Amino acid sequence: MSFNDINSIASSGMAAQRLRVQLIAANIANSETTKTPEGGPFRRKDAVFRVMPLQGSSSGPEMAGVQVSKVVSSTEPFISKYDPSHPDANAEGVVLYPNVNPVEEMVNLTEASRAFEANVSVVRAARTMALSAMDILRVQ
Amino acid sequence: MDPLQSLTPISPLQPLMEQGKASTEAQGGTHFSDLLKQAMQEVSEAEHSADQEARNLMSGEATDMHSAILAVQKADVSFQMMMAVRSKLISAYQEVMRMPM
Amino acid sequence: MFDLISSNPMIQAMDRSMTLATRRTELIASNLANIDTPGYRTQDFDFNEALKTELARMDSQQTSLVRTHPQHMASTPGSSLPPTVDPVGPAYERNDGNDVSLDRESMLLARTQQNYQLSSNFVQTELRKITSMIREGSR
Numbered sequence: 001m002s003f004n005d006i007n008s009i010a011s012s013g014m015a016a017q018r019l020r021v022q023l024i025a026a027n028i029a030n031s032e033t034t035k036t037p038e039g040g041p042f043r044r045k046d047a048v049f050r051v052m053p054l055q056g057s058s059s060g061p062e063m064a065g066v067q068v069s070k071v072v073s074s075t076e077p078f079i080s081k082y083d084p085s086h087p088d089a090n091a092e093g094v095v096l097y098p099n100v101n102p103v104e105e106m107v108n109l110t111e112a113s114r115a116f117e118a119n120v121s122v123v124r125a126a127r128t129m130a131l132s133a134m135d136i137l138r139v140q
Numbered sequence: 141m142d143p144l145q146s147l148t149p150i151s152p153l154q155p156l157m158e159q160g161k162a163s164t165e166a167q168g169g170t171h172f173s174d175l176l177k178q179a180m181q182e183v184s185e186a187e188h189s190a191d192q193e194a195r196n197l198m199s200g201e202a203t204d205m206h207s208a209i210l211a212v213q214k215a216d217v218s219f220q221m222m223m224a225v226r227s228k229l230i231s232a233y234q235e236v237m238r239m240p241m
Numbered sequence: 242m243f244d245l246i247s248s249n250p251m252i253q254a255m256d257r258s259m260t261l262a263t264r265r266t267e268l269i270a271s272n273l274a275n276i277d278t279p280g281y282r283t284q285d286f287d288f289n290e291a292l293k294t295e296l297a298r299m300d301s302q303q304t305s306l307v308r309t310h311p312q313h314m315a316s317t318p319g320s321s322l323p324p325t326v327d328p329v330g331p332a333y334e335r336n337d338g339n340d341v342s343l344d345r346e347s348m349l350l351a352r353t354q355q356n357y358q359l360s361s362n363f364v365q366t367e368l369r370k371i372t373s374m375i376r377e378g379s380r
Contacts, residue, residue, distance in 0.1 A: 002267055005270075013276075049279065051275055062271065064275065065271070065274050066275045066277075066278055111277075115277060118346065121347065122269065122350060128354055129358065132358045133259070135362075136361055139365050139368040139369050139372065198356060200292075205359070213366075227380075
């Protein structure tokens with residue numbers, strides 16, 4: 001049934017955006033983390049989205065959900081600050097801070113939550129439409 | 141209204157027509173069968189109009205929802221009126237047939 | 242003779258309308274799910290034109306009471322769903338090559354849903370009339 005397909009697509013969108021929000025939350029939480037287990041400051045993480053074709057759909061290749069194909073660490077340069085008294089300062093007294101821009105993260109967060117809500121509205125619309133169709137059965 | 145005619149006995153209205161003629165001709169009023177014919181004509185026109193309005197609404201030709209909705213309701217009401225007239229005619233005919241001659 | 246639904250123009254027209262509305266909703270769902278997918282382009286079709294074409298085709302086929310296709314109510318024999326195009330184009334394209342507009346899709350979703358519900362309500366009215374006709378006509 002096409003409403004099932006629609007719901008699958010929408011829920012894949014919700015899952016992808018939710019993961020994105022988790023990554024953003026981690027970025028913000030770690031924006032001051034100067035030392036990680038891998039060594040060096042925290043690197044900003046982002047999700048890479050790819051089209052996910054529906055399995056067993058009869059409606060053709062245009063209908064597709066989304067998936068997170070991988071999580072990438074940003075290769076942007078770290079932010080340097082001169083602070084010799086910091087425990088993680090290097091030989092020149094410079095501390096490297098994560099390449100996280102909190103303002104940018106907040107903007108991404110807003111976008112991700114708007115996209116999430118949009119997928120929710122698709123589920124709601126599909127439900128309303130299915131109920132409308134089922135009402136036809138109720139005619140006495 | 142082809143589907144209607146395939147379901148309902150229209151022919152018993154023929155003798156009613158003669159009765160109607162006899163009783164109303166003096167007053168020069170309309171015949172019973174003409175009433176039903178007129179009602180069916182109205183229904184047919186109203187339905188056609190409603191179909192067209194609904195199509196226009198769905199395909200974006202018309203932007204007002206209310207005119208299509210009112211047209212559909214109008215067709216529905218015309219239909220119910222027609223059924224009521226038909227019921228009255230049938231029961232009048234049946235009453236006439238019951239009269240001892 | 243007994244198939245009062247296949248010969249009912251209102252129900253047939255609304256059936257076409259609901260099929261196209263469902264199709265459009267599928268595309269909108271795909272667009273919104275992929276709003277952040279790099280390189281993804283908006284998919285849509287001209288609903289009004291597609292419906293008018295379908296209705297014209299339906300009218301010219303008249304009433305053929307022989308239905309052999311098992312999916313009669315879902316899609317008519319010989320009809321195909323319209324191809325998708327990208328109506329938004331480069332105007333909305335962002336850095337990642339994605340051109341899906343959240344506002345546009347949300348607006349279309351609401352409109353399509355309403356369209357579908359209206360069609361369904363028109364069908365219900367017709368069915369009520371048909372059933373009352375059958376009931377009254379058998380008295």
